[in-house]
Amino acid sequence: MNRANVQVLPSVKPAAKEEGAAAGEDRLEDIVREMLVHLGEDPTREGLVRTPHRVGKAMQFLTSGYAMDLEKVVNGALFSVKYDEMVIVKDIEFFSLCEHHMLPFFGKMHIAYLPKQRVIGLSKIPRIVDVYARRLQIQERLTQEVAQAVQNLIEPLGVGVVCEARHFCMMMRGVEKQHSGAITSAMLGAFRTRKKTRDEFLSLVNHRISTI
Numbered sequence: 001m002n003r004a005n006v007q008v009l010p011s012v013k014p015a016a017k018e019e020g021a022a023a024g025e026d027r028l029e030d031i032v033r034e035m036l037v038h039l040g041e042d043p044t045r046e047g048l049v050r051t052p053h054r055v056g057k058a059m060q061f062l063t064s065g066y067a068m069d070l071e072k073v074v075n076g077a078l079f080s081v082k083y084d085e086m087v088i089v090k091d092i093e094f095f096s097l098c099e100h101h102m103l104p105f106f107g108k109m110h111i112a113y114l115p116k117q118r119v120i121g122l123s124k125i126p127r128i129v130d131v132y133a134r135r136l137q138i139q140e141r142l143t144q145e146v147a148q149a150v151q152n153l154i155e156p157l158g159v160g161v162v163c164e165a166r167h168f169c170m171m172m173r174g175v176e177k178q179h180s181g182a183i184t185s186a187m188l189g190a191f192r193t194r195k196k197t198r199d200e201f202l203s204l205v206n207h208r209i210s211t212i
Helices: 014-038 053-063 068-073 122-133 141-156 195-206
Strands: 078-080 087-098 106-115 116-120 158-167 182-191
Touching: 014 053, 068 116, 068 122, 068 141, 087 122, 087 141, 087 195, 106 122, 106 141, 106 195, 116 141, 141 182, 158 195
Parallel strands: none
Antiparallel strands: 078 116, 087 106, 106 158, 158 182
């Protein structure tokens, strides 16, 4: 079972975890407050007094994927079934943070797999996307990690993932191109080795490309 590279620390007592989390929240607030000062703002003015707290909470949520356990997310929703046709879940919305500028990128993911002996509950596939999207990411790695997670969980004949996204680091800064997007894909197993399988998948999602 792929644990999504999450470090599990069973030796840490719950109370110690809570104390550590509280200390981490306070430290995040201090960092945001200091950043406001460096930006030339006054963190004591009315509109900014609660901003460090809000930003700290937001960052903890947006990076909560680091603390997610893939096994707990799937929660046993793996089922033995005699079905060998393609399963596709399309238009899975996601939001992530670019690891280079910590600005958002967002879009949709289309995920397909060819079952061999097991299928996964359909609602679990978007949850798998969240595990990896709620981290500091790049689109290419996000696409690969989601594909590999599905492959590891149910060991199908193959997995195909297409990810289309728009990046604020391109839209708000740098080249400032508001209508440009990026498309990445990851093909494993039969989706890589069988052109017919890959073409079928791409044809079924192609009409959605460039509709973010």
